[in-house]
Amino acid sequence: MNLSRRIYRLSPSQLSAETIAVTFAKTSRSPEPFDQIAAELDAEKSSKFSEKWIVGYGHSSVAEHAVLHLALENISRLAIETLESNRLASYTEKSTRYQEWNPDAWVLPPEIAGSRYEEKYRALMRLLFDGYARAMTALRSWSESVCERLPEESEKAWQNRARVKAVDVSRFFLPAASMANVGVTINARALEYAIKKLLSSELEEVRQIGAEVKAVATQELPTLVKYANPIESFAAIRASFRAEAADIAVEPEGAWCKLLSAEPAGEEQVLAAALLRFGGSSYAECLSHAQALASGEKTALVDAMLSPLSDFDVPLRELEYARYDFELIMDQGAYFEFKRHRMMTQTPQALTTRLGYAVPKAMRLAGIEALYRDAMNAAADLYEELAAWQPEAAAYVVPNGFNRRVLCRLNLRELFHFVRLRASENAHFSIRRVALQMAELAAAAHPLFCSRLCVPAGQSARSLTEEYFTDTVAVPHADS
Numbered sequence: 343m344n345l346s347r348r349i350y351r352l353s354p355s356q357l358s359a360e361t362i363a364v365t366f367a368k369t370s371r372s373p374e375p376f377d378q379i380a381a382e383l384d385a386e387k388s389s390k391f392s393e394k395w396i397v398g399y400g401h402s403s404v405a406e407h408a409v410l411h412l413a414l415e416n417i418s419r420l421a422i423e424t425l426e427s428n429r430l431a432s433y434t435e436k437s438t439r440y441q442e443w444n445p446d447a448w449v450l451p452p453e454i455a456g457s458r459y460e461e462k463y464r465a466l467m468r469l470l471f472d473g474y475a476r477a478m479t480a481l482r483s484w485s486e487s488v489c490e491r492l493p494e495e496s497e498k499a500w501q502n503r504a505r506v507k508a509v510d511v512s513r514f515f516l517p518a519a520s521m522a523n524v525g526v527t528i529n530a531r532a533l534e535y536a537i538k539k540l541l542s543s544e545l546e547e548v549r550q551i552g553a554e555v556k557a558v559a560t561q562e563l564p565t566l567v568k569y570a571n572p573i574e575s576f577a578a579i580r581a582s583f584r585a586e587a588a589d590i591a592v593e594p595e596g597a598w599c600k601l602l603s604a605e606p607a608g609e610e611q612v613l614a615a616a617l618l619r620f621g622g623s624s625y626a627e628c629l630s631h632a633q634a635l636a637s638g639e640k641t642a643l644v645d646a647m648l649s650p651l652s653d654f655d656v657p658l659r660e661l662e663y664a665r666y667d668f669e670l671i672m673d674q675g676a677y678f679e680f681k682r683h684r685m686m687t688q689t690p691q692a693l694t695t696r697l698g699y700a701v702p703k704a705m706r707l708a709g710i711e712a713l714y715r716d717a718m719n720a721a722a723d724l725y726e727e728l729a730a731w732q733p734e735a736a737a738y739v740v741p742n743g744f745n746r747r748v749l750c751r752l753n754l755r756e757l758f759h760f761v762r763l764r765a766s767e768n769a770h771f772s773i774r775r776v777a778l779q780m781a782e783l784a785a786a787a788h789p790l791f792c793s794r795l796c797v798p799a800g801q802s803a804r805s806l807t808e809e810y811f812t813d814t815v816a817v818p819h820a821d822s
């Protein structure tokens with residue numbers, strides 16, 4: 343037996359994803375080296391093994407070694423939401439910030455195609471995409487007039503800066519039906535559940551995508567996604583909670599960002615966990631030690647934990663012992679970015695036009711506020727008509743400008759990451775406002791840690807609101 347260290351790759355160009363997973367699974371009982379195990383496998387043996395151990399005996403974690411790269415093109419942004427609700431995967435999608443949308447790049451959902459609403463739907467799509475194109479032209483000349491060219495800046499760099507300002511605002515017109523491309527890297531275990539969720543959707547487009555993903559994945563994973571079928575219990579659970587929720591009053595909105603809870607001892611819990619990690623005492627002993635420290639001593643420990651970190655370092659995992667629950671209302675464009683943060687628990691409400699819409703100040707400054715408000719009103723009108731008939735498919739017509747409610751729970755480590763990325767000056771102003779408001783509320787609850795969240799100097803949620811928005815919430819037809 344060779345006892346020298348060997349580290350090498352099992353190449354997906356030579357072995358199928360399923361054979362790699364079985365090779366790793368077999369090391370649990372076989373003393374042979376991996377390459378030898380792999381050499382003894384063929385598609386039939388791998389499939390038999392997977393069927394017996396992974397599917398039959400439920401040793402599902404082995405399927406995580408089979409990884410696929412899936413390319414999905416021209417699917418609606420609404421469908422992408424179901425796909426990306428699977429957090430154990432990696433995604434990169436077409437950006438509303440770096441690309442401009444083709445006027446025909448929208449999905450006609452199977453529910454609406456051929457229905458009495460098809461013509462109205464097509465007319466609204468034309469209106470929204472035409473509004474988007476007109477907004478882009480108006481905003482571009484406005485932003486070139488207000489963006490001063492910097493002394494060292496090239497013509498191209500200056501124009502690009504002005505263009506980004508224009509796309510960032512024009513995107514408020516784009517509906518959830520807009521097409522996008524997304525690249526997905528996912529392991530077979532997560533993929534099986536993803537397919538089940540896609541197949542259980544109330545949207546026909548999403549169910550079709552689920553069936554196509556299953557067919558494509560089966561080419562590489564003949565056994566591991568074979569039993570990915572719709573989840574029957576979903577429909578019953580949805581029906582029970584919809585019925586119960588229908589009886590709850592809908593009150594006018596209060597604050598758009600609420601910190602619902604943060605443990606009062608959250609900061610001491612983080613310190614106690616770090617003391618436990620680097621010491622020999624129990625958690626109870628570490629916690630009472632942390633709680634007994636004078637405020638200056640606690641500050642010194644927080645310093646010791648955070649100050650040595652460079653911009654590229656990740657804070658200690660013990661930050662995860664402090665958690666925050668937020669209820670947020672943000673425009674759909676911001677939500678589309680927010681949902682990408684997989685380390686949070688997120689519960690979005692259905693996308694509707696009933697929480698009003700945001701009005702970027704630039705729409706007014708570029709002289710297209712009326713164009714924008716008319717488009718939002720038209721979208722809200724068709725949304726209501728469709729919602730009375732087919733509430734799920736109605737969401738396709740909702741533009742990015744409309745607000746969405748999301749409940750989320752995250753820990754302090756993720757809060758550091760989220761705020762660093764999304765409060766930064768190169769992020770979109772909608773999500774920056776969310777990140778800044780969350781940071782401000784968390785800092786009031788846990789000042790020792792959260793006053794150190796990475797927030798650009800002199801900026802706040804309020805200053806951003808004043809700089810970028812006219813109303814906090816605009817109600818459809820309130821202006822007419």
Ligand SMILES: Cc1cc2nc3c(=O)[nH]c(=O)nc-3n(C[C@H](O)[C@H](O)[C@H](O)COP(=O)(O)OP(=O)(O)OC[C@H]3O[C@@H](n4cnc5c(N)ncnc54)[C@H](O)[C@@H]3O)c2cc1C
Pocket residue numbers: 430431432433434435436437440682683684685686756759763768
């Ligand atoms: C300037 C900028 C431009 C962007 N442009 C685009 C774009 O054009 N298209 C697009 O699709 N997205 C874009 N994004 C979104 C970005 O790629 C992230 O998906 C998103 O910000 C979520 O952050 P995250 O992946 O760091 O982490 P989260 O999901 O919040 O996770 C937190 C951290 O956990 C770790 N982690 C979580 N999951 C994994 C995993 N599967 N593997 C390894 N580590 C993991 C990482 O350390 C990660 O930083 C952009 C973001 C920024 C800031």
